[in-house]
Amino acid sequence: MASGHGNIPEEVIESVLARHDIVDTVGKVVHLTKRGKYLWGLCPFHSESTPSFTVTPDRGVFHCFGCGMGGNAIKFRMEIEGLSFPEAVKIMAEESDIPVPEIAGGMQSAHNPELDRLLQAYEWSAKFYHYLLKNTEYGKAAMDYLRSRKFSDHMIDQFQIGYAPDRWDTLLQFLERRNFDLAEMDRGGLLSSRSEGKGYIDRFRGRIIFPIANRAGKVVAFAGRILGEGQPKYLNSPESKLFNKSRILYNLHQSKASIRKTRQIVLFEGYGDVISAWESGVHNGVATMGTSLTENHASMMKALADEAVIAYDGDRAGQAAAMKALSMLEATGLRVKVAVLPGGLDPNEFVAQYGGDRFREQIIESAVSTVKFKLIYLKKNHILLEEDGKIAYVKEALQIIASLHSSTEREVYLKEIASELDLSYDSLKQDCNLLRASMQKNMPEGDNNVKRWNNGRHKKGQVQARALLPAYHAAERSLLSLMFQDSEAAAYVNEHLGEDFNIDDHAAIAAYLYAYYAQGKQPEISRFLSSLQDDRLEKIAASISIMESPPDWTTQLLDDYIREVRKYPVQRMMEKKREEMIQAEKAGDFLRAAQIASEIIALERQ
Template sequence: MSAGQGNIPEKVIDSVLEHNDIVDTVGKYVHLTKQGKYMKGLCPFHSEKTPSFTVTPEKQIFYCYGCGKGGNAIKFTMEIEGLSFPEAVKVMAEESNIEMPEVQGSAVISVNPERERLLQAYEWSSKFFHYLLKNTEHGKPAMDYLRSRGFNDKTIDQFQMGYAPDSWNTLVQFLTKRSFDLEEMEKGGLLSPRSDGTGYIDRFRDRVIFPINDKNGRVIAFAGRVLGDAQPKYLNSPESKLFNKSRTLYNLHQAKSAIRKLRQIVLFEGYGDVIAAWEAGVHNGVATMGTSLTEGHIAMMKTMADEILICFDGDRAGQSSAMKNIPLLESAGIRIRIAVLSDGLDPDDFVRKYGSERFMSQIIDGAVSTTKFKLIYLKKNHILLEEDGKIAYMKEVLPIIAALPSSTEREVYLRELSSEHQLSYESLKQDCNLIRQTMQKNISDGDNFELGWNNGRHKKEKVSAPTLLPAYHTAERRLLSLMLQDVEVAQYVGERLGEAFNIDDHAAIAAYLYAYYAQGKHPDISRFISSLHDDRLEKTLSSISMMDTPQEWNVQVLDDYIREIHKVPQQLQIELKKEEMISAERSGDFLRAAQIASEIIALERQ
């Protein structure tokens, strides 16, 4: 049993790795294609257009040459799901039907007690608010409001909607009776401090409550919609130990199975839209709850889906917000379509006004490409009945069409513009080609050509040549690579070099590897990584594991590497002696300088 593993027996960790093949584990989130003995795909941890994320089935590890993340199946699960090592092992064990034993009368998985208390408080508070909504006179106005919005009892139960009464201390009393620490509850966002500093009051008052869940379905925050005229109209829990807005998507826990099946996410602006769309049959919908789309949201969505369908409000603000999110999603390499809502309606209004069937066929199935959406959006800025307005509109939209890499796509949009605005197709094509030529000349100063819409946001970075590592650094990496594959090599190196590697991380990896083999274990990179529990060492080890080091070795090769490694402290000693000799000469001590010179010669001979 190793420290840092949450008291999980090694046999459980070994069993989890045995039952969770790295290709299957990664394949749930990343589309992998075979390239020789490797599998390659786009990294789920950073934005890239050229696959640098590599999985090695033979060694059961992954490594990204772009961002440097690497490790085994457990490490991948930790990174992608935001879990600790014990939590990741537990999740993987449950999925593989591996029994998690109890250790010394206590649960194997270590937990954060304060976090667990907060989770329990939110769960109970959610049930309490739901009960007040459905079973008390206080909740009747809130129930009437929800029914007026078209939500039936089944939906109210499924989304666990509730009601926080118009009182200063209903929840305070509820939590006090259950012995929760009120200061902890205030830090967790359930309560607010009194203005005079003498205690706490309910944070949510006279509001319809929408519980916010993490991706595993646990309640981590609330969103409250006021019933009266109080401000703000919408109120979310503040960020806490449980709730991080930039990493949370409303309804992901219920939508994730449909998302993985369809490989598509429908992105809404608010929880009301998600719920109305769910009733209409859209079960892969999530929302950012009024906050801006973040890189955290995008990274999370990218691991689950190939396409994002943006379905924001049909008013100017909603369409403008959709427009702003296009370059963010495009730069992450995600395919995008946009739902176009007319008459300034939001998705919730549309479902109530026109019904589920029309919402699915017209809005969801009728979603358009980003280019088409830009053309529709920009049209609203111009009076197209006037010649000046028409010319100004063409000046805005032709660069968008010119930036498209496909000549077929360009022709489709140009013919559409020609027909709609009674303009010559040939003239439009000529103007488009001139713009395209200018773009190609300026491409080194601006965006990738396909992303011309970003208007210079992403300057092309100069790719510097890879840094050439010093000979001893390469020797240490190659030696460790061989040691990982063969116990005999590790024994040979251990006797002649020990931990005298010059790079600290290499010395630490060697020390762990000697200890690993001393326990009678066989070479297995995936299992060895699980014994490290150090992000930096895991990254370094994953990088070393990806080296194409031949498995065959002989003593001469090992001695050459060891000699190169031993040279470094000797070279350092020579440099220090040279400095000492110069200092002696400057001070006029020529006898001492001559002695040091002979010492330098002896060291160089060595």
């Protein structure tokens, strides 16, 4: 029996959920603190300073009271890493050595024919651009440029680098001949509408093409580097149904095996850097999509690795970007190191100049701690030969060192500065201790001062109370909560209420639940959530599943809730009749008003 999610067999989904504990899955990204039966933390899906994000271990679900996001372990990985359901299941299955039938491999868009057509178009377009680069006169100048940058034919083939000729309709004709809908190709980012609104032109012209693949290895976008002078230097595909640049890391599909094996990920600024590093033996490298690192990227990296090495350009802009990136990565709980490139070189230039072995050994394997990098970065901003520069540098360096929790680490860096600047170690230590005492005194209250991004003292009443629900709404949620826990309760509600819930989403969840139990399945909310085929229903069901419900139900309790649910449409009808009666009285139609009054009395008796 296959589920509605890309034809993945249900036994695979169940095995994945059984082997991926919700606390372990979420805990890799969110700092969780136990309070009662729940674990609490700051939601990774929206910005907040007070924790409203919960994990319920015994039910295998997460739910945020702030933004409403909720679901099981699979849903969490989908949202954090920007994956489709089949992609998430396949990745989680691989991590647990669960065999997945081939049918589940690339089914990310089985429910959406337009996405299938776009994926096909991108795959063929990537092959077309690659052919033009390697086999035509159009690509000769681009090949000469790539070889000047030390790109081997093997690298060009492995990364399927291509070339888009400097013409208006090269790809347009290619897609037209294959009967693709040009409006769809425009929406998907392969073509552009003409400015006057009539017809289409190639989006990429006169550019070296780097295909961008998703986690499953399917091409979903292109990055085009201009050949020669011009702006922008890099042009990315626009955001589309396939491509969200804040949720995709370049080369992740090829590097994920090495990342999982080493538990380390290397972050580069550019596509060329990733490719050069790969040729040098660094097979765990990725890059962002011509944009700065986002919280989504950082969360994805934390879900894959324990350590990140930032290998940005050696110039001032690259080092400033590294300073920003290291703070974001450290905030997720990753161990972070920084590769220091000399002379303002970027990784691609270093490999071309000194070779892959030196790059791997002297740059990546010799990456320094973030504290060391911050001190190096600070040092460049001060003239240490002048007394004022030396004093300013020491003051700023002590701010960094004093914040370290390890006394051994503090000692190492203080001794290094003392030796380097010919200063007294004891004086530096005394100043550092005074500064540290001052910092601790001014430390804001919180339960996670190491990772301020995920902090909040879990005091009673800090999570904002939700608005009181109408009686019928609360009754429907209570019924569903009991039905999640007991198939007999669900059978009773099915017999006496069926799908006559007042709220459409509740009726839909009930219908799914009746079908779920009809297949002989046991009550298990985490697995039931995977049978839902709607994001909104999944969030609502997750929210209901964490409600406090009596452990034992009675038919009287269910009848009370059902009565409340059935009462609501009658009350609505009575309100409508009262309005009609008032209108009839205003119009002087007292006979009609009397008839309506008797209808209201009948409804009240009902």
